[in-house]
Amino acid sequence: MVKAKMWVLKKHFEGFPKESNFELREEIVPELKDGDVLVEAIYFSVDPYMRALSRMWMNEGDVQYGTQLAKVLKSKDPEFPEGCYVLAECGWRTHTVTKSKGPNGPILTQIVPEWPKDIPMSLALGSLGMPGLTALYGLEEVCKVQPGETVLVSAAAGAVGAMVGQICKIKGCKVVGSAGTDEKVAYLKELGFDQAFNYKTVPSLDEALRNASPEGYDCYFENVAGPFFTAALNNMKSGGRIAVCGGIATYNDTTPQMCPYPHHVIITRQLKIEGFMVAQWKHKDEESVKRMLQWMKEGKLKTKEVVTAGFENMTTAFMRMLKGDGIGKAIIKV
């Protein structure tokens, strides 16, 4: 008899998430039927999209969605034998009985067999997982960055942003990052960003962007929305490309923040603005993770984690991540 703990969304978020939006519950997991697998979570990820898409993807009473790194405890599916490690789309649950595929695609994905012993498997939720792939696809598939180009990235010390900057350097680009504390800015410089600034303390966003790249930007990896987006638009070069990955500065709005209609600059500079989600290139994930593993082995990708211990602290870790506390990918170790 296996008991599962799980975090349920009790009440939809209004403004910034609160403990009272969630409830910790327990249940006995069912016996396995043919094709079922029982997985036990080892690491959880908390990410901004859990705030952004909550109303779109969830009803009150649902288990909070999210990815976990898990171990197969019992299996009636020969493709996922006992003892193997998987990424599991099982939400915030310590133990889950599941099929490997659901109506919306794979639920379980085995960790690539080439995973090196000296690289922590938690990175499969960070630099070598969804956030890393998001950075890679935003640059390669959306921006189509070329060597020598100048790339701007906001929320640059975040799990995605830090990867964007480093991949830009691998690709021979100049990269400028913005972040919200001086410690984060120092971290960006450690990671090899050519320029970095604290968007909260510069006298003018527009001036900071111009100083960091007087000739403008070929590409902008957009994570924030808000006034930074408008300032970035105004600093794009003609023919610039903007990969819209997120808009974290607006996720907790109760009344929407407004911007001037951006038509003039979009037209006169012939800008391309494209929204994307990492799952668009799922068919490339395996090959992409192998490439990024290789970069990491070569020392070209560095990574940092903020690890919170204990499943009962998931909601706290989630809120800290949304506040931008800590530097590095937010991970929960069960």
Place this chain on the structure above:
Amino acid sequence: MVKAKMWVLKKHFEGFPKESNFELREEIVPELKDGDVLVEAIYFSVDPYMRALSRMWMNEGDVQYGTQLAKVLKSKDPEFPEGCYVLAECGWRTHTVTKSKGPNGPILTQIVPEWPKDIPMSLALGSLGMPGLTALYGLEEVCKVQPGETVLVSAAAGAVGAMVGQICKIKGCKVVGSAGTDEKVAYLKELGFDQAFNYKTVPSLDEALRNASPEGYDCYFENVAGPFFTAALNNMKSGGRIAVCGGIATYNDTTPQMCPYPHHVIITRQLKIEGFMVAQWKHKDEESVKRMLQWMKEGKLKTKEVVTAGFENMTTAFMRMLKGDGIGKAIIKV
């Protein structure tokens, strides 16, 4: 001795253009030097971009920019012999001595020799000129429309919009248009639009868009900005493409109109938004005009003009066009 009349931008526009922004002047045109051509305007075009880009392209005291259809009166350039017809980037001037090329590209372009006798040459400023090419390139190069797709176009009874709708039908698309009077809506239906509505009288833009295409839109040809843009975004299909051609509802703003940051819908539906200007595909113009001429001969493209007589009435015609008075391309006959 040839005397030229010309309209000068005396004072930059603030809000909606007024007669007092302009001044009519006269000058004696100089004698021709080697390589010079003297052109005499026959037709002028007035277009929304003359309001939109005014501050970007002009200083007070400059002759208002714009294209004219002109006849070569005298020539010291063998490529532009006396008597030939040209599109001339000479601004609002009745007579101009010019070279055929300037620092920013061609100033004179000869009307294609295949121009049929029964098609008015004024259309080289409209359906078979810049507005027609804008429609064509926005659909082919930016939206990359495919047969069977549903396309939305705003300001659909305008010089560009009416062409967008008709080219969509040629390409086997379903097309929905919006316009600002019932007469314009009736005109759109005459042109073959599948659906058309008066955006000023529908109870809700969102509802009107949903009624016209409950399954949403693959492409949106954007001419207006303002609340229509936001409503259109929310009715795009996943993977939708938006060609941003103009934003006429904002051109006369003295304080900018605001919209909610559009990130959520751009990301979750993976929208592509691209600004463009017709000159990006100048190398294709000759071939494109021939294709459109052919469509016109086959009766697949209809066109309407609102002709104002008299060079002294250019500013009035310009303001009427901006107000959306009249149905058809605004043309001034000298």
